[in-house]
Amino acid sequence: MSSNSLNNSVAYTNGRVYTINSQAPWAEAFIVAQDGIFAEVGTTAEIEAKAKQEHLVVYDLRGQFVMPGIHDAHVHMLMSAIAITSHTRLPMEGLNSTNVAEELKKGSCLCKYAHINQDWLVAHAYMVENFNRESLDKDYPDTPVVIRGGAAHSAFLNTEALKRTGYNIASEPDSQGAWYRRDEQGHLTGEMAENAMNKVLTQLPQPGLSHVKRVLKEAQYMLHRAGVTSCQEASANTLMLDGLRELEREGALKLDMHTHIVYAPDWLAEEPASTLHSLIDNAAFHASPHISTRFVKIILDGVPLPPYYTHAGLLPDSTADTSKLFISNISDVVAKYDAQGLTLKVHCTGEGSTRLTLDAIEAARKRNPNGPRHEIAHCSNVHDDDYKRFRPLNVTAEMSPAFFFTHPITAASNGLMDWNFPKMLAADAHVTIGSDWGAGESPDILPCLGGIVDGVGGGDRGVGGARICRMLTLAGAEAVGRESEFGSIEVGKRANFIAVNNDLSVGEFEGARVLTTWFEGEIVYEAGK
Template sequence: MSSSIAYINGNVFTVNDQQLRAEAFIVSENGIFTAVGSTAKVAAKAKTEHMVIHDLRGQFIMPGIHDAHCHMLMSAIAMTSYAALPGVVSNDNLIEELKNGSCACKYAHTNQDWIMGSGYAIPEYDRKVLDAEYPDTPVMIRGGAGHGVFLNTEAMKRSGYDIAAEPDGQGTCFLRDNRGHLTGEMAENSLSKAILAVPKAPASHAKRVMKEAQKMLHAAGVTSIQEASANTAFLDVTRELEQEQSLKLEIFPHIVYAPDWIGEEPTSSLHALLDNAEKYRSKHVDTRFVKIILDGVPLPPYYSHAALQEDGRAQQHKLFITNVHDAVQKYDERGMTMKIHCTGQGATRLTLDAFEAARKRNPGGPRHEIAHCSGVHDDDYARFRSLDVTAEMSPAFFFVHPVTESSGGLMDWNFAKMAKAGAHVTIGSDWGAGASPDILPCLQGIIDQVGQGDKQLGGERICRMLTLAGAEAIGREKELGSIEAGKKANFIAVSQDLSKGDFDGAKILKTWFEGEMVYEFQ
């Protein structure tokens, strides 16, 4: 009797242009698709070889989702160890919300006394609001889509800030009172001291919460991710999970080059990690990837994105690093893919210039990425294709959102212009800035853009962006991203036919990773 399993009577969207639709397929014992085709042919083969047969009963099946931008460990820690606050918290009810946060707010597993929370914004914040209740306990609340924090006085002291005379620096954003003193709200490169001072979760806790995060990703239909802020803790945990054979995701960690606050460890340590990335490679973890955050976010009150100046150059004081050309050249020559965060048109153009310079020096180098792509000048769309740069669109939950609509055009995820330019496009949740890794609810609003008015064409193109385009972006399209013989059997069952553009209300019913069912909707 064969150990393979035959799946029949499905509505299978393969994302394989040579055979876009199918009804059935066979998965081998070691989790590989070995045949794809009609129910009649697959069932006949299954009967001849005495296979187990699984009747899909008409369910919509497609390849597993590739999340092109995910902060897995950061999200896992926040879910378990931070007080979850509303999107906007007033000064009047901040203490009450912090005490009633839905997660345990004491960082108890570190034997430290910091209190952590996460929210979006606190209007006109002043550290004195927290000082009255927590005069001796450091408190940090992360907000601003992950780019800002709110600290009380004790947290600022322990982090080493000079409240009366902290100097500005490259890419910093300190909010100050009428005396010039720090209010406790800060963003971007101003975060470094605070983020590095916060006690880190022990490895045992990180491992525990990463398993929970993996379950959440499976429930969202995700079978592969690009981790967008990989550090030593993340790679240590994934190595442990791999060794005990409990890692059920393909992970492509972008190890942080800069700034240090997104990597949550010193720059020297992060650069050493990049130099030794190869030793962390394993069956499901490929470490040929680098991350840089070049500018901030086009959100109030920071507006820390690097826009274009009249001379066509990026606003220099908004950039987080000034050596992006050198960094791109260094890792391009090593064959490592760069993911560079850009939200302003100036940062995007500067990054495209750096990629162009690297490609002239090294014509056969890797395909690089610009993360977010919410600020692209009309003159630069065509450069994505000519330079073979991936337009990684994220965070998905902002594609159609009141904040996006009220941004005055500063946030523009323009799928239509990217499609017209022939750019290679992927989609990411940016989980870490949002509450869930589920991408599907965010996609109905972009169907018309992607399909140019054709709902089915839009659905098919989005399904490709979520799957094969992601595999192509990380150079693994021969193994992942579509349902075809010879590839890994990572696939999902969905309640609605996404290939016809039916994203609204769609639910993930089942997720398989290498032929093993790792999630089933209850």
């Protein structure tokens, strides 16, 4: 007897199946073949009859809402996994120079796996108010301490960390895209942001491959718990690709990974540009059925968060504020990788950086009309004149981080953070959604979307649940060129699907929980188990 025979398929019945297939948006049942592919989709009566005829195992969905697995368009899987399991986690509020050392001591016990950074102490927090390195030097005179903060766009270093990584405390020069806080004498306080972090983050000791695999498995489970079956990794580096490749060989990779290898800046990947660019050139070596490597990542500007405000806005003459850019050759980089058929994901949080990237893609399209679809990541600050450019240029508007869509920080940003879904959809742009999971506790997108359905602040800002479900599934598959493989429940596609406690098709995102996640027909997460 062979497990490949037809009667090893599984029939799923009695569900409320939202297929995301516009030709047949609802079904009740389906059959998953032993190779993890949807073999049939139809009514419960049809599928039960087939199951009886072929002697199939039957799984009763018990009326649950079922839809395709979520495609998270923006995650930092390795960064998140190491931050959560192996680094000290500090409070997100109330952290300042007077209590930071005490909080570090309390937080050190939260590490599941500690000491991967040799004698370095690495922690994560949102902000340290009035930070001065002297607040850590008394307790950590010989231990280099790095606290990551500001949505991973800033860092707080003690004196030993500054010295060990080659910063000139008395006269470190300014550089393109770098932000330093200095005291009255012009000396570094230890707080820095953006390209200023290149020195320290490219010199942090890295864990071994065994630990990378260990934490990637943990991150995979957390993504499954959030209903994610495919994602776009937004800061891929050599270490991560090596880990993913080994997990694939071992049959342990249960996600469709689309790895955006970092072109710039170095600090994002914690790896020098020289090896990153070589990795992009040789990325096919790491490709496999579940790992697609034809993607490149660039952070073009910073974040519209106080006190940094490192986003590149528009000047009075409607050109980009180039003083805030991290690289000066975006047009050349887009042209190079566009010609190679690689998809670029370009981080833009300012109107200027967004316009500059659209200009670069437009220039590439004139030279290469049939080039790949590119993406602008975040799209939180788009000028009214630029929404209409996304569709004709075949650019995906990747909206992230979902956590900030309706957050108090967003409301207080004076318009600098505005994920305007209605304007983007009115322009017929291709829209996806990403968690931008970094050092946070969870990549769960669903609870963040209630405000989009209702409309932020009321008025006409609401987006229907059906459109959001498509953004979370098939639109994501289209963004990575794999809509024929997954993203909807249709015959011939991968059986990646989830059961949810609420009907998301009508916008019931408040209180939504993933109950079960299947990847290629295999249960990879069950709530409560």
